[in-house]
Amino acid sequence: MDAFFATVEQASKPSLRGKAVIVGGLGPRGVVATASYEARVFGVHSAMPMAQARRLAPNAAYLVPRFALYRSISEQVMGLLRDLSPLVEPLSLDEAFVDLEAGGTAWDERSARLAGAKLRADIRAVTGLTGSVGLAASKMLAKIASEQAKPDGLVLIEPGTERALLGPLPVRTLPGVGPATGDHLRRAGIHTVDELAEAGEDELVRLLGRAHGHALYAMALARDERPVVAERETKSVSVEDTYDVDIHDRVRVGAEVQRLADRCVRRLRGAGLSGRTIVLKVRRYDFSTLTRSETLRGPTDDPAVVREAAARLLESVDTTGGVRLLGVGVSGLADYTQEDLFAQAAGAREDALDEEPEAAPAEERQTATERRWPAGHDVRHAAYGHGWVQGSGLGRVTVRFETPGSEPGRVRTFRIDDPDLEPAEPLPLVARRPGESERAEAGGAGSAGP
């Protein structure tokens, strides 16, 4: 999908179409999750600090992500992919590999192009959004082709042309070559994929280590035999929070770790999992990050056990100077627990989790009324109907009244405690016609969160 989060927001908000839209964390330490193509013209891109984005594109629309909505649209698209083949490997909410051969698509250029074109048309019909398709003989090449196809295109790499196509490209084009590896190679005088291949396997292993060196050499020769894997087991579950202001108070740090442990266990249980290794992550005031971990005798999903382990791990960490991020994770996962066998926790197994619904820390410092109006979220007004929050502050909330199918709408401002105004569910991006398929129904606003 093209600039997925930003495109969804433009589709649901007519006044933002053709405009610079930036989705991400809006706090003082937020970063850009997705920038619309209009915003990229100003130099804004993913992972950029939000403060920098605001300087580059001061007039862009800034919105917080609505993951529940993105997830529901993602499910619609993944459904279309599974219509093509049983072998679908999702990479993220907006990207997946599909093994067309396993789905019965004939192994020739024309059939592949037809399948890709039909998919793009289906995605547009079902979601109203554009998607790009890369067709090639391997996952690496399909990925590169899809990058070249963006936005709203289809690129096919013909068998036999792979090395000629890859050769002149910068090494950073290859998946797995990030800033650090890119720098490393540049210092060794390697800039293009051709130069990577010329360097030879031994040299790459010497430079980058065994696994990375072998893998990169194979990719430079356009060799990639990795199969499309439909089911991937989860290996770890973790939660983390970056705080708007560094935390210095050791007691508060301890309390935050306990909250994170509870949140992590809630996620763990939600997935029907338990785990043996508890990991504490601390990012200090100077951005140095350290982790401490402890492996239990058996897997647990007991909040008390995870809390205790996290607290023990925290004891070995110096937090003077302040912490900007805390995280708690569980790995070594299993789908059973051994509490009964090993009695990790003395005393009764308590389920304090359900009793204390907790708020996200970024929201914690806001008042209850302010918290109801995050920028970009949907609302309904008793008199004016459906709209979305354009901004709020100083006791006021500004709402633009429009829907995915309407013309750009008008803006009105209300008091944040206006009784006629309430949060609303997102509307479907594509109007449903009578008798439309189950999938469009299931993927619509119905399953999206508040």
Added chain:
DNA sequence: TCTGGGGTCCTTCCACCT
């Protein structure tokens, strides 16, 4: 300028065992 959140995989080091 000042760096999110949720993951995966790899490397290095160390302890322990055979």
Added chain:
DNA sequence: TCTGAGGTGGAAGGACCC
């Protein structure tokens, strides 16, 4: 009895991806 090799598991850190 001492020493070394090699495997394994855990801990910690780093790179990368979206």
